[in-house]
Structure formats: C-alpha cells, structure tokens
Amino acid sequence: MEPVIRVEHLKKYFATPGGPLHAVDDVTFSIEAGKTLGVVGESGCGKSTLGRTIIHLHESTDGKIFLDGRDITRLKGKELRQAREKMQIIFQDPYSSIDPRKTISSTVMEPLKVSGRYSRKEIADKTAELMSLVGIDERLRLAYPHELDGGRRQRVGIARALALDPKFVVCDEPVSALDVSIQAQVLNLLKKLQQDKGLTYMFVTHDMSVVRHISDDICVMYLGQVVEKCPSKELFAMPLHPYTKALLSAIPSTDIDNPTKREILKGELTSPINPKPGCRFAARCPFATEACEQPQVQEEVSPGHFVRCCRIREVN
C-alpha cells in the first residue's frame, strides 16, 4: 500500500549570517494510512521545522515530499492549496495559535470559508458539527479565545485543523503546554479522531511518555538528522543509538523503587549552523572515536530499525 506521506532526503536549510543552518538534514521516512509517526528530540533539533516543511509552511531546500504517492515538493498556486487541504497542523501553543480577536466559531469556520466550496448554511452546519466533534460546548460559539482555558483552546485548534477533512495531520507538541489531567483528555481525543476518521499523524514532541503512548513508529532526531527510527515498542525496549539511550535514561521516572540508572550527558546541543560532516552527536557521545568524524550513514540493523551510528556494534 502506498504510504500517505513519504519524504526522501528532505533538507531544510535557513540562511543565517553565520552560514546555512541545517534545521532538517537528509530525512527520509514514510507513514502509512491511519498510523502515527512520533518525532522526538530536544529543542532546536529541527523536529518542528520538519513538520512545517512537509506541509509547505516552509519551502524545502532539497529532497522530495510525496502525498498519496504524488510528488508535491514543488507545487504552487492552486495545486498547492489543494494539497494543503489534505495536510493540516495542530500547534504547540494554544495561546498564540488562535487569533485573539476572532470568536471561536469564526476561527473554526475560517478554513471552510476560505476554501470557497461551501454555502453559508453548510459552513454553519459543519462548524457546529466540528465543535461538537472536539467537545466544545455550542454556547462557546461567540466566546473569545482568552475566555477559554488551554485545553479548550487546543480543541479549537484541532477543530480548525480537521475542518477540511485532511488525511495527514502534523501535531506539533499539541499537549506540551497543558496540565497533565487536561493533556490526557486531549491525547484521548486525538486518538479517537484518528480511529474515527482514519487520520495519519506525525506527532512531534519532546515528551517520551506521550510519544510512547501515541506512536506506532518513532524517529529520534538530533541536530536536523534522524539518528534512530523504529517501531515504538522496540525503541523503548532496545534503544541502539547512544543518544537515544541517553535521552531515555534522562527521563525522570515516577517509579521510586526502581529509579532509572541515568547516564548524564556532558555538554549541550552544538550549533546547527555549518555543522561538521561527521556524526553530530559525537561531541557529547561517550563512545565517540575518530571514525565518528566521517559522515554517518543510516543503516537498517534489523527489519524496520534504522540507526545512524558507525559504532553501533561496539556500543551495544
């Protein structure tokens, strides 16, 4: 079956005074219909840029993006608008991602209005339907965003993203700004919508417990590159890349009897501007050798489990 989204060697560089910033560097993956790909990594690793590049909020520098098998990398004008309706995004910050001067219903109905395909009556009906779908009370139709709490605002963002019946939704840290009890409500909603509508998600987050819960496959990104990609369960059971291991061990566990044995990484993310050709994690990696200064290739170590590390056999 043709995957809904496939990206090949996708690159997104930003021009900065110091040279090109490699936000996304040679990323390849595909997501099948109804599945969720989790993308994890620390801030500045390019995970949000990756999502935004796929749905054409940024123009890609190089590589290809396929939607339903069709190359959409360089679409323009009307074709781009049509493709975009199939790909939507839910943003991290429920406070800044909704226009503060528009009522809830006008935010939700805006995609319908802009598409120009619906009559006024259809727009009103669909808006009401969307609002009940995401669980926003009809009475809040004329409320303004500041009158709503973070969880409800995020529901508004979800309703707006689903207005045009997309196939693929980029969820860019949709629950990071929410409290735990509300976070669970929104995660359940996202999962239910996925089941009911057969949505395909790319779920960007830094929260490992959330990504483990919601994803089928997981990509771990470090400075613009995917260092490890495999099915969700396998990643947690058998992380292979030294960075993944460190990342998993850094999560504070709520199990007080079995505190995780933590490997504390030295240093911080190096600059993504004009990176050296070798492994980008080498500077912080406890296993780094000279071989790591060469460009690293992505290797399939077992079916469906990809790692970008030349010392993987020695490390494990």
Next chain:
Amino acid sequence: MPETKTAAAPVQQKAKKKSEFMRVMRQLSKNKLAMVGLAILIIEILLALLAPYIIPYDYAKMDVVNAFQTPSAAHLFGTDDTGRDIFSRVLYGGRYSITTGILAVLISLVPGIVIGAIAGYFGGQVDNIIMRILDIIQAIPGMLLMIVIASVLGPGFFNTIIALSISSIPGSARMLRAQMLKERENEYIEAAQSINCSKFRIIFSHLLPNCMSPMIVSSTMGVAQTITMAAGLSFIGLGIQPPTPEWGAMLSDARQFMDQAPHLIIFPGLAIAITVLALNFLGDGLRDALDPKLKN
C-alpha cells in the same frame, strides 16, 4: 447570547456581525472618560457648525480702539491685537482646526497602513526598500516637507490637509510595520497559512486588527500635532489664509504679546488642549473596546 441554537445560518452570521458592533459600542459606552471625550467632541463640532449663528461679532472685523481688551461681558475671551473678538474667532476657528486635524490624520492613515502592512508582512527586500524611502522622506524636516508640498499644491484648505497628511504618512507606516513584525511571529499567522488564507486575508483579517491599538492611540495624539503644524503653514502664508481664524494661527500670532496679553494665547491654546484631551479619551476607550480581552 440572544439567538437560539437552531437559528438558520444567515441569521447567525448577521447576528454575529451586529453583536460585534454592538459589543464594541456597549464597551465604549461603559467607559466614562471615553463618553466625556465623545461629548466634548460633539459639542465642539456643533459649536463650530453653528458658529456663524452664535458668534457675537464678525470674526474678521477689526476694532483697533478696543484692542487687547481682557475678558469681559462684552468680549467673553477678550480681544486681540487688532481688536477682533477672540470668542468669535475661537468658535469659528474650530471649523478649520478640528476638520484639518482629524481629516489630515485620517487621510494619512490609509496609505500609512497599506505601506506599513506591506513592509511589515513581507519583510526582507521589500521592507528594506520601503523603509529606506521612508528614511529619506523623514530625513527632510517635517516643516520643510510640508512647505514644499504646500507650495506645489498652492494655499487653501484642502491643500493644507493633503500637505499635512502626506508628511505624517511615514510615522504611521513605521509604527504599523513595527507592530506587524512583532505580531506576525505568532503561530496563528502560520495557522492561517496552513488553511490556505491568502496574503490579503492574513494581512487585513488577522494581522491588522491585532496591530491597531497603538495606531489608534498615536493617531489621537497626531491630531494635536497636526493642528499646530497647520498653524505653522498659515504662519508662512501657505496654509489657510487670514483673516480666516484658525487655532494654530491664533496661537502663533499671539506669541509676541504673551507678556502683555496672555489671554490671546490662553483661549486658542485651551481649545486645542481640550480637543486633544477629548480625542485621547475617546481613542483610549476605543482601543479598549476593540480588544475582546478587556471585556467586563
């Protein structure tokens, strides 16, 4: 909210539009200062309109014998250096000063907003080019620029307004641009892109409404500045021509007599101050009423 759940779509739409306008008006009416400002403006405008019927003396009639009279029952505000009745001149002058001030600011807002919005939204080279052009215009002293424009257009009421508004375009464009640059960083702009909003829609439906607060405040201040600038123009014979009275011109004429006859400067000065104060009250109230966050 008044309407019921089952109302048909168009009705809902209309109800929403109406309620939005009503909401702003209701908010505004709750603001006492704004209402005071509005009342003062309405009274001033009425007085100016009815001036020909209420002024006790001809505003241009000189009466050298009665020059420099201090305020009295005969001359409420006293008389000026040529014996003209200041009360009549202030009332009549309101017609020109208020219209010049408000109109010039309103006219300058339109190109100011368009230029500022384009520079602020598109950024990069477009922004660079526009800003450099504005730099050049602003490098010319404001007065000089107005003199040039006014002398090209010739003296007269409307030409004065045009000259005044052109010279205040760069200021409002700059302010809107700065506001736009800040506002467009918000994710709701990306959200608008992702749902296929056109650039036009993003700028005018999303960005502008969120950028207008400081514009409204600075515009009300701008009116005061414009009234005094208009005076400068008439002073050098390019603005509204004497003997037509005008507050700014009255101020500058009276400057030389400030020591002997302060009332010459006090009354037109008060008129300007009161107008500006009223506009500021109204502007502040309007800004708050337009902001849904400041409900209640």
Next chain:
Amino acid sequence: MPDNNKTQLPFLDIKDLVVEYVSDGEIVHAVNGVDLHLERGKTLGLVGETGAGKTTIAKSILRILPDVGAKICGGQVHLDGENLLELQEVDMRKIRGNKISMIFQDPMTALNPVQTVGDQIAEVVHLHLEHGDHTDPVARAKEMLEIVGIPAERYHEYPHQFSGGMKQRVVIAIALACNPDLLLADEPTTALDVTIQAQVLDLIGDLRKKYNTAMLLITHDMGVVAQVCDDVAVIYAGTILEYGTKRQVFKHPTHPYTIGLFGAIPDMNEDEEWLHPIDGLPPDPTNLPKGCAFSPRCPYATDECRKEPIKIYKTPDGHDCRCCRMGAIAKKEG
C-alpha cells in the same frame, strides 16, 4: 545536621497561609489555608497544576507578591523561628537573596540582557555583604560560575551568548551565591530539555548536599518529584489535598485527585489504549465550591463532600489526606 535550637518549630513552617488577589473587582482565592513545613537540608515537592497557587506560596514566603491586587490575608511563615510576615521591609530585604533565594521558571527572562552574567552574580554578593566582610564579589562570582560548571572566563559574556541550560546554571549561581538556607525553586527545569534537565537537577542536588540547603521545589512533573524530593505536598485550587513523605504519597496515593494525577500520565512500562484523564476543569478561583474543591471533578464525590470544607484525615500509613471518603474509595479501588 545542625538542629534548630531557637524554637521547637521546623526550619520553615507555614501555617494557615491565605492569599487573595483582587482582579476586576472579584476576589481570586489563590491560597486557602496552606500548612507546610520543611527541615534544613530537606526537599519538599509542591505539586499541582497551573493556577493551583504554587508560585503564590513561594512569592508569599519571599514577600514579593505584587503590591497592587495581592494580599496575604492570614497565616504565619516562620523561618528559623522568625515570622517573616511580621518583619519590616528593611529586614526582609536582608533575608531575600541571603537566607532565601528563588530560582524562577524561565531562565530566558530571569537575567538582565544588558549586564554580563558575572556582574549579575557579583551584584547579589555585593548587596548582601555584611559590614567588615571583605569578600571580593568578583572573585566570589567567578567561583560560583565554576561551581555551576561554567568556566570563569565567561564572566564577561552576556546572557544571549548562553544557551538555555547555561542560563539556568547562571540563575542557580545567583541563587546560591550567598549560601542561602532556603531555596525556592519554581519549576527550575520546565523550560529545559530532558538531558539538560537531568544535568541541572543533578547540579542542584549536589550543591544542596554540599551546603545543606533546604529546598521547596515547585513542579507539575511527578517524575522530577520522584527523583529529587523527600516530602511531597499535592496542591489543588490553593488547598493541600495530600501531604506526606515521597514514599507514602507515591506508594499509597489516597486522595482521588492524586490518584487521578498518577493515572493521567502515560505509563512508560505498560501499553494502554486510552489514558485516564480527570474529567472537567479546575474550579474558578473566584468562585470555589463550598466543600471539597475537587468534588466537581471527583468520581467518588457525595453530598457530604459538597457540604463544608473537608478537614485533614490520617491515612493508614500515617500521611495527611483531605478527603472524607478516603476509606470508601480505598475499598472500591481495592
């Protein structure tokens, strides 16, 4: 461990603290009768959601609530036997930064962008020099930088030249420069990435051990609490709902809110199709329910819960729980 010899009170003892804000003519009941205590060298975790009143408590201890609109309406905050709420502002100023320091959540805004990081540390040292104390603030600032793992050569750099984790280290250096007895850490790692969070938590832990500093750690992250704290207080709508040692609260969570909070976190070891969110929303702090603040969201609530404020009960393992249906719930949960 140096014992408190002045009085019988614990090192930090908060009794019945009540704080209100006035906003738009409405009274926001931010903190409603909070009791907390903390000994030297220990860490108390204050866990709760946005708006539960965590930060307000910390700011009340330091007395840095905004002058307009906020009011400490009652209660006592004893530090080392001295009631901070009765002190003159002059005396309070000597305590801030010297005896008590605070680490704020956002390292990006906690530093002055136009002053070098070294000078910012030195300033704090300088401000708290006693008469006759000849400590060189600059030397002390350099020493602090080294202690938090930043080379002293970076003394003359500005905050923008530092990454988020480094900035938080600088904030920690400022907070610890005067060897405070009490550290108030308000979500110190929330803005940081996990690997950096691990570094910073370790750093705070090491330094506290070294100087025997007591810490009130404010967080919403149960994992961080599990890793760092000795005692835990769970706060909801300005009221402590459950209070005990970490082991008691984590092993035998008793209040339905605490149980719900643990249940809502996706499990790292088990697969579950659906999460168990707590239904509903936190109550409006201007209009709190009469009885238990959690009762509108509580699946076990009865009329008894809604009638009047709930008092504190002792759980079987001896920790505090503000729930009158505790026994019944324990039976139901098995």
